[in-house]
Amino acid sequence: MNLSIVGSGYVGTTVAACFADYGHEVTNVDIDEEVVAAINAAEAPIHEPGLEELVTEHGGDRLRATTDYAATRETDVTFLALPTPTGDDGRIDLEILEAGVRSLGDALASKDDPHLVVVKSTVVPGTTEETVAPILADASGKTLGEDLHVAMNPEFLREGSAVADFRDPDKVVFGTRTEFARERLREVFAPLLDQSDAELVETGIREAEMMKYANNAFLASKVSLVNELGNICKEYDVDAYEVAEAIGLDDRIGERFLRSGVGWGGSCFPKDVSALVAAARDADYEPALLEAAVEVNEKQPDRLLDLLDVHLDPDGKRVAVLGLAFKPGTDDVRNSRAIPVIEGLRERGADVAAYDPVATENMRERFPDVEYASSAEAALDGAQGAVVVTDWDEFAALDSAFDAMANPVVVDGRRVVERRDGITYEGLTW
């Protein structure tokens, strides 16, 4: 099939490259000329394991990119993978999505055949039918349900394993209203559904929109719950990780997403929980549990720093921050817990020496005047204290590096450091 994907970031590029690999002809549309040039030169514009290989193989051939929305006219289906950030009021901000939809509608005005537009961006229930569809119909002059169809297909991939997650998801969700949309989506996803064990969920458009938020809200709340239990464990000198391992054996709870620590960050959980909380309030429903999940998450970095304060007054002292990415396997620092940790340390007057294997340059944009060390060893050298914020594997192997600290106080926010002897070690929830 001939597909176009509007927006070529983490989701759009991954989806486009995978669809091209399944044999579809795919065109990415993006306003960023560098991104477009990279794809056409067969280079991945973002870092994701396995993506470079796919873009190298198909870029400039079955996978192309352009800044010109006219290319969508030559395709059968358009996926929208545009950002849906948080606005100042915590609500979803649809400005970018609406602008892209208007450009798409204008381009489709001179297409004769019927077209399907699929929202892949994460959007609150009602957005596809009440915002996207009317703009498309107005700009294209087409008639919904006749020569213009809309659908919602939420994406559940994670950064750091985007390609593997997209190819082998637990579920694929089609939110549709017309048989035309259902048939086309089945055709687009046939190779993926044939090659994976994914369950196909065919549902309504609003339900599909809500499934994405419910998924992320559940996972973020699960981590906040395990953090709250971990905080109680710490007060009672109980090892939260042993407790988590045991409760995870109950398959109603499940063993994954039970790692307590300094909390959740990234480009999705904070923004999606915020959008859902705001949407609930707009409907006059106070989402008490989700609000509490956010509150617990916001307090975890403070708890980490409070533990450091027990052992040391950071004022004027060198303190190492190990890990800047919001999770291991990515250079993404959006909403990383390292941000409030660094802010808190600077408020206390500490000289921060930060280290991350890949996310340093991204964090430098946020905090240009922090010292960025070239290795964990260099960050720890001469430090009076250290905090661990990201669970990179390489921190587990740190050993003699702690001997180079002026005062070996280590507060671990991720249960990653293995050494205990000869250092003052504090786990956040154990």
Ligand SMILES: NC(=O)c1ccc[n+]([C@@H]2O[C@H](COP(=O)([O-])OP(=O)(O)OC[C@H]3O[C@@H](n4cnc5c(N)ncnc54)[C@H](O)[C@@H]3O)[C@@H](O)[C@H]2O)c1
């Ligand atoms: N990142 C993830 O792990 C992930 C996972 C699942 C769902 N999502 C959702 O997918 C959507 C996209 O997220 P992302 O992380 O891929 O975003 P991103 O910021 O990585 O990429 C968005 C791309 O859209 C482009 N763009 C902006 N305005 C445009 C316009 N008018 N026309 C064409 N292109 C335009 C940008 O240049 C950028 O390349 C969001 O709704 C997000 O919540 C993200």
Ligand SMILES: O=c1ccn([C@@H]2O[C@H](COP(=O)(O)OP(=O)(O)O[C@H]3O[C@H](CO)[C@@H](O)[C@H](O)[C@H]3O)[C@@H](O)[C@H]2O)c(=O)[nH]1
């Ligand atoms: O036991 C755990 C698991 C995760 N985290 C933290 O939770 C955050 C999110 O982690 P993860 O879910 O692995 O990363 P994302 O790439 O943000 O993926 C989430 O957000 C995406 C965007 O919506 C969804 O598509 C994915 O399904 C969803 O897992 C990170 O800060 C992790 O450190 C914990 O603290 N403890």
